[in-house]
Every structure is written in structure tokens, then in C-alpha cells.
Amino acid sequence: MTEIKDHLKAERTYLNLGPSHPAMHGTLRLLCELDGETIVKAEPEFGYLHRGFEKHCENSTYTQCIPYTDRLNYVSAMMNNVGFCKAVEDLLEIQIPEQAQVIRVIVCEINRIIDHLVCTSTNILDMGALTNFWYYFNVREKFYNVIEKLCGARLTTAYTRIGGITKPLYDGFEAEVKDCIRDLVKAIDDVEGLINHNRIFLKRTVGIGKISAEEAISYGFTGPCLRACGVDFDLRKDQPYYDYEQYDWQVVVGENGDTYDRVLVRFYEMRESSKIILQAMKRIDRQAPVMTSDRRVALPPKKEVYTSIESLMNHFKLIYEGIRPPAGETYSATEAANGELGFFIVSDGTGTPYRVKCRPPCFPIYQAYAPMCEGGLIGDAIAILGGLNIVAGELDR
Amino acid sequence: MNLELLKEKFPNGILELGVDKGQNYVKVNLAQLHDVVKFCKEENSFNLNVLMDIVAVDYHTQEARFELIYIIYSIPLRHRLRLKVRVKDGESVPTCSDIYKSADWAEREIFDMFGIQFNKHPNLKRILMFEGFEGHPLRKDYPTKRRQKIPVMKEVP
Numbered sequence: 294m295t296e297i298k299d300h301l302k303a304e305r306t307y308l309n310l311g312p313s314h315p316a317m318h319g320t321l322r323l324l325c326e327l328d329g330e331t332i333v334k335a336e337p338e339f340g341y342l343h344r345g346f347e348k349h350c351e352n353s354t355y356t357q358c359i360p361y362t363d364r365l366n367y368v369s370a371m372m373n374n375v376g377f378c379k380a381v382e383d384l385l386e387i388q389i390p391e392q393a394q395v396i397r398v399i400v401c402e403i404n405r406i407i408d409h410l411v412c413t414s415t416n417i418l419d420m421g422a423l424t425n426f427w428y429y430f431n432v433r434e435k436f437y438n439v440i441e442k443l444c445g446a447r448l449t450t451a452y453t454r455i456g457g458i459t460k461p462l463y464d465g466f467e468a469e470v471k472d473c474i475r476d477l478v479k480a481i482d483d484v485e486g487l488i489n490h491n492r493i494f495l496k497r498t499v500g501i502g503k504i505s506a507e508e509a510i511s512y513g514f515t516g517p518c519l520r521a522c523g524v525d526f527d528l529r530k531d532q533p534y535y536d537y538e539q540y541d542w543q544v545v546v547g548e549n550g551d552t553y554d555r556v557l558v559r560f561y562e563m564r565e566s567s568k569i570i571l572q573a574m575k576r577i578d579r580q581a582p583v584m585t586s587d588r589r590v591a592l593p594p595k596k597e598v599y600t601s602i603e604s605l606m607n608h609f610k611l612i613y614e615g616i617r618p619p620a621g622e623t624y625s626a627t628e629a630a631n632g633e634l635g636f637f638i639v640s641d642g643t644g645t646p647y648r649v650k651c652r653p654p655c656f657p658i659y660q661a662y663a664p665m666c667e668g669g670l671i672g673d674a675i676a677i678l679g680g681l682n683i684v685a686g687e688l689d690r
Numbered sequence: 691m692n693l694e695l696l697k698e699k700f701p702n703g704i705l706e707l708g709v710d711k712g713q714n715y716v717k718v719n720l721a722q723l724h725d726v727v728k729f730c731k732e733e734n735s736f737n738l739n740v741l742m743d744i745v746a747v748d749y750h751t752q753e754a755r756f757e758l759i760y761i762i763y764s765i766p767l768r769h770r771l772r773l774k775v776r777v778k779d780g781e782s783v784p785t786c787s788d789i790y791k792s793a794d795w796a797e798r799e800i801f802d803m804f805g806i807q808f809n810k811h812p813n814l815k816r817i818l819m820f821e822g823f824e825g826h827p828l829r830k831d832y833p834t835k836r837r838q839k840i841p842v843m844k845e846v847p
Contacts, residue, residue: 340818347803348827352834383711510739510765513792526765623711624761624772626742637745637759652743652761656799657792689818 319685354615380625380636408630416679457584502677513657516632522550615644
């Protein structure tokens with residue numbers, strides 16, 4: 294028997310997954326050493342989308358950095374805008390108006406829903422279930438129509454400004470968002486109906502890519518991937534900002550830390566996010582200001598610019614030299630769709646940041662990807678990758 | 691979080707304790723860095739169990755050129771601490787990847803971007819830039835407009 298086995302024993306083969314492959318979510322590359330169809334060793338390689346975000350920031354004014362942040366996690370661009378602006382506001386120690394906070398909460402939660410829709414639908418799509426993809430992308434399309442109306446762009450939004458928001462909400466915003474949420478709840482129900490007792494889906498996800506809570510914490514997991522392991526950690530609850538503690542919602546926590554839990558945590562989070570949106574929309578007041586009146590960051594009203602020399606100079610300096618925070622440094626974190634999005638900013642008192650460091654949530658998560666794949670099949674590697682929600686724009690910066 | 695505890699434990703290792711815009715920070719001697727990080731994780735009253743990120747800043751005009759900032763967070767106790775350490779050009783830093791797994795790639799990124807060496811790191815090689823890239827792009831003396839040719843990829847594997 295052993296002789297036959299030795300004879301049959303094949304050599305290890307090498308497979309290069311990506312960087313240009315539809316299932317590799319962006320430009321990620323995984324070099325696999327295979328024994329049959331089992332991955333024995335995997336080595337991830339990335340950086341194909343590296344465009345020097347941090348170096349760019351060092352040569353731009355603070356306001357000019359905002360469009361660069363759109364391109365970090367392009368699936369939920371507004372959350373990056375909010376994260377960066379919050380960091381600069383912390384550096385300046387500015388309090389933004391309440392109405393701006395409410396709008397930021399609403400757009401953040403809309404973007405969280407969009408991010409989860411993309412992540413879960415493509416994850417299930419990679420396992421061969423196409424219908425769910427259309428159910429979710431229809432809703433996503435509707436949400437993007439709202440965002441397009443709100444700021445003129447769908448993906449590259451640049452919606453926030455340091456000190457507030459570019460422009461207030463348009464009339465009829467609430468009705469449209471409520472309509473979207475109605476569709477969203479129906480879509481989640483439809484998709485859950487299709488996958489909850491689907492044996493293929495369960496076999497492909499339950500127990501696949503399992504990671505324990507201790508291991509996940511050590512790897513620096515945050516967001517839905519950590520909560521799927523059973524750790525109750527959400528910055529919106531733990532270190533609340535923008536009055537998140539005043540809304541009635543719950544942190545969704547999983548149990549097993551496998552791909553199945555990661556998908557389901559996102560499903561439930563979308564329901565929680567829509568709860569927050571509905572509550573926040575009750576606080577909308579179109580008369581209230583959405584931009585701080587602090588002249589260190591806010592442009593003076595046009596009328597004043599044309600009539601008084603001080604305002605004209607103020608305007609000129611803010612545009613030409615940029616916002617000048619006092620020398621110092623700060624780390625500011627927000628709960629983005631994927632986990633903790635942190636910005637560490639060092640200012641030397643000039644109009645350009647001395648150093649901007651972005652902590653993308655998927656960078657530490659991706660580190661655990663290769664160990665999670667090892668010992669599994671190639672198909673599992675694809676299912677795990679979708680569940681981790683790696684966005685190359687954010688990973689490579 | 692009683693930071694004075696750190697001072698009692700490491701009388702020579704802690705250079706400064708402070709609060710900056712509501713965030714705690716501790717300046718640490720490079721020689722004691724590994725022990726301090728380990729203590730922060732294991733001490734029960736700190737319980738700093740996640741290393742969120744390591745940030746490097748290049749102050750190229752100063753003698754101790756680089757500053758490394760370790761941002762650590764405690765999930766159960768909900769507090770954050772920044773450990774700051776100054777590193778001279780050419781000096782190597784002890785790795786923390788044996789304490790926190792997330793330090794592995796964070797240190798690789800710093801090596802890639804700033805050229806700071808980490809002692810006993812399991813796999814210190816470039817992470818974002820390609821192999822064969824010359825220099826370290828986030829150093830302040832790396833010119834913004836410099837362009838480098840991407841080498842032809844070698845055979846796989």
C-alpha cells in the first residue's frame with residue numbers, strides 16, 4: 294500500500310492567485326504552494342495600488358488632503374472624509390456644530406451600509422450565488438443616487454470640510470433615504486431567505502477561516518471581523534463621538550469567528566445602521582449652521598469678502614496658505630465600515646501637515662489572511678478573502 | 691490608568707509622562723522599549739491588548755532623527771496610550787512582533803518607508819514598495835519628483 298502511495302505522491306505545485314483576478318478583490322496577489330488542492334503555504338504580496346497617500350499629504354494643504362482620502366476605502370469614501378476631518382479638528386481642538394455632527398452620522402451610516410452591501414454580496418458571489426448580488430446592488434444603486442444628489446459625485450465624494458460639511462442636505466432627502474431603507478430591509482430579508490438554509494453556502498462558510506478571539510486581538514483586528522469572534526468592541530460605543538451614545542442601537546457580536554459569522558454580523562449591522570439613520574434624521578434642522586464659524590478654518594461669507602478687507606485677506610490666506618493648526622500631534626480614530634480608521638497627524642504650524650499616518654483597518658486584518666488560508670482549499674481562500682473585506686485602495690494607500 | 695506605575699517599574703526607561711489633548715503619552719528610552727511594551731500588555735491595570743499601529747516620523751534636522759509612536763489600546767478598559775521613542779539614523783529597534791502579532795507588518799512598513807532596522811524581526815523585507823526600489827520614500831530627504839523604473843518581474847516562485 295505504501296508503495297502505491299509513494300508512487301502516487303505528486304510534486305508540490307505553485308499557484309499564483311492574482312493580482313489581476315476577478316475574485317482577488319482589487320490588486321492582491323497570493324502565491325500558494327499546493328499539495329493537490331490544499332494550500333500548504335501562502336504568501337501574500339501587495340502594494341500594486343500604492344500611490345503615496347502619506348507623501349502626497351505632506352505636500353498639500355489640509356483641505357487638499359480631503360479628496361485623497363476618498364481614494365483610501367473607495368467603497369465607503371465619506372467615512373474616510375469624516376475620519377480625516379475629525380483628526381484635523383482634534384488637532385485644532387475645534388467643536389463642529391451639532392447639525393454637522395448629525396449629518397456626518399447619517400452619511401457615515403449610509404456608507405457603512407453600502408460597504409457591507411458590497412462586501413457581503415461579492416463574498417457570496419465568489420461562492421457562486423449571483424442572485425443576492427443583484428438584490429444588494431439594486432439597493433446600493435439607490436443609496437448612491439442619494440449620495441450623488443448630496444454632493445455631486447458617487448464615489449469620490451470629498452463631502453466634509455475641516456470644521457463641518459460642504460453644503461446642507463437637499464429638500465426631500467429624508468423621504469428618499471427612508472425609501473432606500475425600506476428597500477434595504479426587504480433586500481436583507483430576501484437574501485437571508487436565500488442563504489440561511491442553503492447547504493452550499495453553509496458548507497462553504499461555517500468553520501472556514503476560523504480565528505480565535507485572542508489571536509484576532511493580537512493581529513490587531515477591529516470592526517466586524519473582530520466582533521465576529523465574539524469581542525464586543527465598537528468605537529461608536531466604547532469611545533463615542535458625534536453623540537453616537539444618544540442613539541438607540543446595539544453592537545452586533547458573533548460567536549465563532551468564521552466566514553459565516555463575518556457575513557452575518559454585517560447583515561445585522563446594516564439593520565442597526567438603518568436604525569441610527571432613522572433616529573438621526575429626526576434631528577435634522579435645515580436652519581442650523583453646518584459649518585463652524587471659527588475663522589481659522591471656515592471661509593468668510595462671500596458678502597463679507599466683497600465688502601471688507603479683513604474678510605478678503607482671511608479668505609485669501611485660507612485658500613493660499615491653507616489651514617494652519619498649531620504645532621503638535623494627535624491620533625484620532627473613528628469606527629469605519631471595516632474597523633478602526635485612525636489618522637495620526639503631526640503639525641509643525643505651517644499650512645501643510647508634517648506627517649499624516651493613516652491606519653487602515655484592513656492592513657492588520659490582511660496579515661492574518663495567509664495563516665487562515667493555510668491548510669484549506671483554494672476555494673476557501675477566496676471565500677475567506679471576501680469575508681475579510683480587504684480594500685486594496687486602503688491597504689496600499 | 692496609573693502611569694506613575696511605569697515610572698516606578700522603569701526608573702531609567704521612562705523619560706516623560708504626559709497628557710496631550712486628552713491622550714496619554716509616555717516617552718521611553720530605546721533600550722527599555724521592549725520591556726515597557728511587554729509590561730503594558732501584561733500589567734492587569736493597563737491591559738493594553740491591541741497594538742493599533744506604529745507610526746514613524748522623520749525629524750531630519752534633529753540628532754535623534756526618527757520618532758516611533760506605538761499606539762496601543764485596551765479593549766476591556768477602553769483606554770489608549772502612546773509610547774514614543776527616539777531613534778538615531780542607523781540604530782536598530784527591538785522588534786515587538788513577539789508581543790503583538792500586528793507589529794510584524796507595521797514594522798515591515800516602517801522599514802520599507804523609513805529604512806529603520808528592527809532587531810530579530812522574523813521577516814524584515816519591503817512590503818508596499820517593490821523589490822529593487824532604491825531608498826525610503828517617506829524620509830524627508832527623498833525627493834517628491836524622483837521616479838524609479840519598475841524592474842521586470844522574475845519567474846514565479
